[in-house]
Amino acid sequence: MSSIATHPGRQPGRQPGGVPTRLRVNNRDHVLELDPRTTLLDALREHLHLTGTKKGCDQGQCGACTVIVNGRRANSCLTLAVMHDGDDITTVEGLGTPEALHPMQKAFVEHDGFQCGYCTPGQILSAVCVLGEIEAGIPSHVTGALTAAPTCSDAEIRERMSGNICRCAAYPNIIAAIREVAGGRS
Amino acid sequence: MIGAAISRIDGPLKVAGRAAYSYERQDAGPALYGFIRGAAIAKGRITLIDARDAEAAPGVTLVLTHLNAPPQAPLVAKPTIFDRPNPQLAGDGISYYGQPVALVVAETFEQARAAAALVRVEYEREPGAYDLAAHADRAEPQETISLGLPGETRFGDIDRAMAEGPVTVDETYTTPYHLSQPMEPHACLADWRDGRLTVYLSTQMVAPGRAALAETLLLDEDRVTVDAAYVGGGFGSKLYLHAEAVLAALAARALGRPVKVVLTRRQVFTLTGQRPATIQRVRLSATPDGRLTGLGHDVNMQSVATLPWIEQTATVSRSLYAAPNRLTRHYTTDLDLTPGEAVRGPGELPGLLALETAMDELAHRLGIDPVELRLRNDTDIDPELGVPLNGRRLADCLREGARRFGWERRPAEPASRREGSWLIGYGMASAIRAHFQGATEASVRIAPDGRVVVRSDTPDIGTGTYTIAAQVAAEALGLPVEAVTVELASSTYPKGGGAGGSYGAANTAVAIHRACRALRERIAQAAGGVPSNDLVGTARRLFPEGVEATGAIVGQAEDPNFRNYSQNTYGTSFAEVAVDVHTGEVRLRRMTGVFAAGRIVNPKTARSQIMGGMIWGVSSALHEAAHVDPRYGSWVNGDLAEYVVPVHADIPEIEAILLDDHDEHANDLGMKGVGELGVCGTGAAVSNAVFNATGIRVRDFPITLAKLLPGLPAP
Amino acid sequence: MRAFTYERAETAAEAVAAVARTPGARFIAGGTNLLDLMKLEIETPTHLVDVNRLGLDHVEETGDGGLRIGALVRNTDLAADPRVRRDYGVLSRAIVAGASGQLRNRATTGGNLMQRTRCPYFYDTAMPCNKREPGTGCAALGGLSHNHAILGSSEACIATHPSDMAVALRALDATVETMAPDGSGRSIAIADFHRLPGDTPHIETVLGPGELITAVTLPPPRGGIHLYRKVRERASYAFANVAVALVAKVRSGRVVVDRLAFGGLAHKPWRVEAAERLFAEGEDAAADPIADLVLAGARPTEHNAYKLPLVRRTLAATLDTARQGETS
Numbered sequence A: 001m002s003s004i005a006t007h008p009g010r011q012p013g014r015q016p017g018g019v020p021t022r023l024r025v026n027n028r029d030h031v032l033e034l035d036p037r038t039t040l041l042d043a044l045r046e047h048l049h050l051t052g053t054k055k056g057c058d059q060g061q062c063g064a065c066t067v068i069v070n071g072r073r074a075n076s077c078l079t080l081a082v083m084h085d086g087d088d089i090t091t092v093e094g095l096g097t098p099e100a101l102h103p104m105q106k107a108f109v110e111h112d113g114f115q116c117g118y119c120t121p122g123q124i125l126s127a128v129c130v131l132g133e134i135e136a137g138i139p140s141h142v143t144g145a146l147t148a149a150p151t152c153s154d155a156e157i158r159e160r161m162s163g164n165i166c167r168c169a170a171y172p173n174i175i176a177a178i179r180e181v182a183g184g185r186s
Numbered sequence B: 001m002i003g004a005a006i007s008r009i010d011g012p013l014k015v016a017g018r019a020a021y022s023y024e025r026q027d028a029g030p031a032l033y034g035f036i037r038g039a040a041i042a043k044g045r046i047t048l049i050d051a052r053d054a055e056a057a058p059g060v061t062l063v064l065t066h067l068n069a070p071p072q073a074p075l076v077a078k079p080t081i082f083d084r085p086n087p088q089l090a091g092d093g094i095s096y097y098g099q100p101v102a103l104v105v106a107e108t109f110e111q112a113r114a115a116a117a118l119v120r121v122e123y124e125r126e127p128g129a130y131d132l133a134a135h136a137d138r139a140e141p142q143e144t145i146s147l148g149l150p151g152e153t154r155f156g157d158i159d160r161a162m163a164e165g166p167v168t169v170d171e172t173y174t175t176p177y178h179l180s181q182p183m184e185p186h187a188c189l190a191d192w193r194d195g196r197l198t199v200y201l202s203t204q205m206v207a208p209g210r211a212a213l214a215e216t217l218l219l220d221e222d223r224v225t226v227d228a229a230y231v232g233g234g235f236g237s238k239l240y241l242h243a244e245a246v247l248a249a250l251a252a253r254a255l256g257r258p259v260k261v262v263l264t265r266r267q268v269f270t271l272t273g274q275r276p277a278t279i280q281r282v283r284l285s286a287t288p289d290g291r292l293t294g295l296g297h298d299v300n301m302q303s304v305a306t307l308p309w310i311e312q313t314a315t316v317s318r319s320l321y322a323a324p325n326r327l328t329r330h331y332t333t334d335l336d337l338t339p340g341e342a343v344r345g346p347g348e349l350p351g352l353l354a355l356e357t358a359m360d361e362l363a364h365r366l367g368i369d370p371v372e373l374r375l376r377n378d379t380d381i382d383p384e385l386g387v388p389l390n391g392r393r394l395a396d397c398l399r400e401g402a403r404r405f406g407w408e409r410r411p412a413e414p415a416s417r418r419e420g421s422w423l424i425g426y427g428m429a430s431a432i433r434a435h436f437q438g439a440t441e442a443s444v445r446i447a448p449d450g451r452v453v454v455r456s457d458t459p460d461i462g463t464g465t466y467t468i469a470a471q472v473a474a475e476a477l478g479l480p481v482e483a484v485t486v487e488l489a490s491s492t493y494p495k496g497g498g499a500g501g502s503y504g505a506a507n508t509a510v511a512i513h514r515a516c517r518a519l520r521e522r523i524a525q526a527a528g529g530v531p532s533n534d535l536v537g538t539a540r541r542l543f544p545e546g547v548e549a550t551g552a553i554v555g556q557a558e559d560p561n562f563r564n565y566s567q568n569t570y571g572t573s574f575a576e577v578a579v580d581v582h583t584g585e586v587r588l589r590r591m592t593g594v595f596a597a598g599r600i601v602n603p604k605t606a607r608s609q610i611m612g613g614m615i616w617g618v619s620s621a622l623h624e625a626a627h628v629d630p631r632y633g634s635w636v637n638g639d640l641a642e643y644v645v646p647v648h649a650d651i652p653e654i655e656a657i658l659l660d661d662h663d664e665h666a667n668d669l670g671m672k673g674v675g676e677l678g679v680c681g682t683g684a685a686v687s688n689a690v691f692n693a694t695g696i697r698v699r700d701f702p703i704t705l706a707k708l709l710p711g712l713p714a715p
Numbered sequence C: 001m002r003a004f005t006y007e008r009a010e011t012a013a014e015a016v017a018a019v020a021r022t023p024g025a026r027f028i029a030g031g032t033n034l035l036d037l038m039k040l041e042i043e044t045p046t047h048l049v050d051v052n053r054l055g056l057d058h059v060e061e062t063g064d065g066g067l068r069i070g071a072l073v074r075n076t077d078l079a080a081d082p083r084v085r086r087d088y089g090v091l092s093r094a095i096v097a098g099a100s101g102q103l104r105n106r107a108t109t110g111g112n113l114m115q116r117t118r119c120p121y122f123y124d125t126a127m128p129c130n131k132r133e134p135g136t137g138c139a140a141l142g143g144l145s146h147n148h149a150i151l152g153s154s155e156a157c158i159a160t161h162p163s164d165m166a167v168a169l170r171a172l173d174a175t176v177e178t179m180a181p182d183g184s185g186r187s188i189a190i191a192d193f194h195r196l197p198g199d200t201p202h203i204e205t206v207l208g209p210g211e212l213i214t215a216v217t218l219p220p221p222r223g224g225i226h227l228y229r230k231v232r233e234r235a236s237y238a239f240a241n242v243a244v245a246l247v248a249k250v251r252s253g254r255v256v257v258d259r260l261a262f263g264g265l266a267h268k269p270w271r272v273e274a275a276e277r278l279f280a281e282g283e284d285a286a287a288d289p290i291a292d293l294v295l296a297g298a299r300p301t302e303h304n305a306y307k308l309p310l311v312r313r314t315l316a317a318t319l320d321t322a323r324q325g326e327t328s
């Protein structure tokens, strides 16, 4: 990010007349003054330069922009940054670094759960949350009895991951990666 | 090293969100934001354009329209379409829906987008032709098609063969428009400074992209640099220069500040080209024991008069099966749509969907097992070119696939197996894909600090090129993979053929291999012919300034291998589907693909490529179709909610096998392309499985539940 | 997206007052529908009132044994609520059949009811559309209408309402509780909440300007088997072509329909009460006669006529599934 400092002019995240918004992103506090039209996605990408969160459609139709807001996954393209004042946000950068990968990131590399890599941060954050959702007993479309706890089956994982489109179609490898992490947990 | 299933070396960066794609690059400092406004009509003229409100809007620094756009090169239809100029805002004419009519540049994305809506545009609409079927009577035969291939080939007399039969198939298949829709929308960050332009561009083609951009902007090519370090998928759509690049560059030049432009997802539907819709007639005649006597394949596809794109669809029927009487022909019907472009598996995907479904129809009529029918028509000699088919492993793929899949358990009668409310069916198909070779160069250098750096301008669009390049160099230099640094996709690096036609990785690998060989020779020579087991140490000692060598392969036109052999890759796929007897919903249950594509440098990444391709094939059979409104010429289902591609829940476990192979007639490494082979034939395997499950033959792809419902039995 | 001002309300009264104060103001909840439409300038509010922190995010039991669902309860939380899973399974099932996990985490009960059609011509601002721009015509009529309405449509609009949740709420006879700008409340039966398009397809519900949904209440549980069968173009993450919400009693393999509603057919969830009573207690419900009644007056286009057999068949499939269960 050193290049930003060398270019004076506009300050990212400080817009005249912007709405002050406090975001806690990856355990760091940021105070931004944003045009209220700024989506959480664009706040992350264009103002905080956390470009690991991807814009695939800007319409809620692909899942590339998935982030974790207060512990739950959400499409950051369909929510305004100003609506998240005080919220705690985790992006893929907060999950792990190339040198110290999160187990899910590591499993994606190991199982080749991506090709171009553009849907990948969203897949990974979704995957981490999906395992949590199953553990928490949240039902899905393929859950058998609603009154019983869902299991961590491939069918459950596939259904729950379906909001993350991968055009490279790395789907079977993504499931293999998630399965490995899930197996390590139980 | 070669043959090792190592994980992608760019993997950690990608999974940690640290790989910066073009729009994300910070190299140029803060950039302005450009937003494209598209035309609301498909054909006609702009009668009024008024940018005053937009110009006065907060943060706006520039509004470009045809009234103030700088001069650019004219649109020309070059045979080498990747380097053709693509002028924008070049006049008041509108020739396709969504064509850019303005670019609005502002300090923020939000400002640019809002101001783009403020540009007032009025049009005079002209009647246009938008419906292939309705205009099919205007079809024109084509002499030359994509890749300079002949549009028509004819041997013997197909009409007579059909008349004599005794067993024939004569059916028409239709395939819809497909769009590549990579997950990263087309984007460009343009930085103009000191009379030089640098574009961080999401492209599959660095050198041709640079040539096209320079020509469009009337610039010297050596003043333009293209950088595409990470590309979020392309599938054909990033082979070409598109509006976002030209407009970003024009604006950056006009403003003297970096400008970035990304297509909205809806614009990816209107501003990048589509795989043409086709109407295909396949004719087969055979002896009762299943020997083909005739094979005819006629294709009529949508095209655009000014910029024709004629997919090599019927070429799949030229080398796959022996038959004495043969005819393949391509026709086009010009419509007023976005010019067509390559979409993953150009030609093969729609062509094999038709041919291999027709072969299944023939097997059914003959009462011969579909695998057996293909084996009976196998050939070692290209039936049209008369030269050997090198690396012809079709029969191996058929047998291995059938064995792994458990083909012998296939329900012999259509609509005969039921599990609860599911009708179960098996299907299979063969695959063939031409192997290409484009002139490709690469370099390898041992730097003074001992780093080994491989360079090529070929981007890694998910193909694994970073990793494969490191493996090839490591093997050739006798080093561990970690010792090799791979730098790709800058126009300052040696020219590769680009990441298209599946050949990028394979061709680049061969060039790197040769570069490494040359480097070793140079070092050995300098060492007085004494071989060293410390190559890097020797190099540093003898070449304190560093040492570099290049390697190259020639284009296929100059390679005798491509005259003496018919170069292809092969495969088969087998699918099991379940069709809900009530609703006609089709679910893929499992799939096995077996392919032969020469030597595989990295089985892990190659398998991924193949598997992804197979899923594209599934999608072509069951899901994907872009629809044009025949009245307005607009793309109706132009977003990812309505243009249905498979999601996780649609895709089961998939077995993708690459045969242990080495094709000595391909090149020194025995390698061929794998990127698109997986899409070949897989759609037909699924379509044939649906027939086997239901007894219903849908010839209008994709096979949706609405098309199955009329034929389904009362549950 | 046009510029707007933003404020966050802390109470329902404050929220309605804020919207009443500013012409062109709108509530924003999850934002998953509104922001999509604002980016395309199909929606152009001048002021957004954020209702996420009104405290309306609880599911509570009502005095009569039903449930009161706060308008801001997220779809995920509603589907996962143990009482909903136990007593109103059709609602859980309908919700999880819609959208994606991450969308359901944001989407709210009120917003889901208020979501607008997915008609592709509505989304394409270059096309005529009476819903988007009254009086311009309907591009879907005579256009591609694969997933448009077959029931209750008009010459002005043939769009469907895309919500799955609403179909279950219709089957369950839910009531929508609202607060008007003056702070007064009212209850609206879900049957009356969504309107048919008629000549005014741009008016989709009976809510008055600035009226806030505060809750949705469910009457006491009715027991039985709860099923939601959604047919769509891919296995997940797609809107319904046809959906069937069924509450039924099953005794000795015979299905007695209690409640039956359909999605994907009309501008609102479709329920024909008479069809639920076609078969007497003790008879086994058969799909065809029920479907005949439900589909009476259907006006399909050439592209969506497939929905006629599909309704029949999906109903048959749902009854079959029910038949395999048994209720006490």
Ligand SMILES: Cc1cc2nc3c(=O)[nH]c(=O)nc-3n(C[C@H](O)[C@H](O)[C@H](O)COP(=O)(O)OP(=O)(O)OC[C@H]3O[C@@H](n4cnc5c(N)ncnc54)[C@H](O)[C@@H]3O)c2cc1C
Pocket: A059, A060, A061, A062, B641, C026, C027, C028, C029, C030, C031, C032, C033, C034, C035, C036, C051, C071, C072, C097, C098, C099, C100, C103, C106, C107, C108, C109, C110, C111, C112, C113, C114, C115, C162, C163, C164, C165, C211, C212, C213, C214, C237, C238, C239, C240
């Ligand atoms: C890709 C995609 C796929 C989807 N698939 C499905 C699907 O399969 N099935 C399905 O049912 N849905 C589907 N949805 C729609 C989704 O369920 C809705 O977008 C969501 O429920 C809307 O809720 P929200 O809280 O985000 O509403 P918002 O977007 O915040 O608001 C929507 C509208 O409701 C108004 N509003 C919100 N709250 C209130 C209130 N309390 N009182 C009065 N007015 C209010 C707003 O002013 C606005 O006009 C999908 C959405 C997307 C993007």
Ligand code: SF4
Pocket: C117, C119, C120, C121, C122, C128, C129, C130, C131, C132, C137, C138, C139, C140, C141, C148, C156, C157, C158, C159, C201
């Ligand atoms: S069906 Fe309704 S929403 Fe669709 S174009 Fe017609 S009027 Fe608009």
Ligand code: FES
Pocket: A054, A055, A056, A057, A058, A059, A060, A061, A062, A063, A064, A065, A066, A075, A076, A077, A078
């Ligand atoms: S970018 Fe948010 S879902 Fe596609």
Ligand code: FES
Pocket: A113, A114, A115, A116, A117, A118, A119, A120, A165, A166, A167, A168, A169, A170, B183, B232, B233, B462
């Ligand atoms: S890895 Fe390319 S889209 Fe998923």
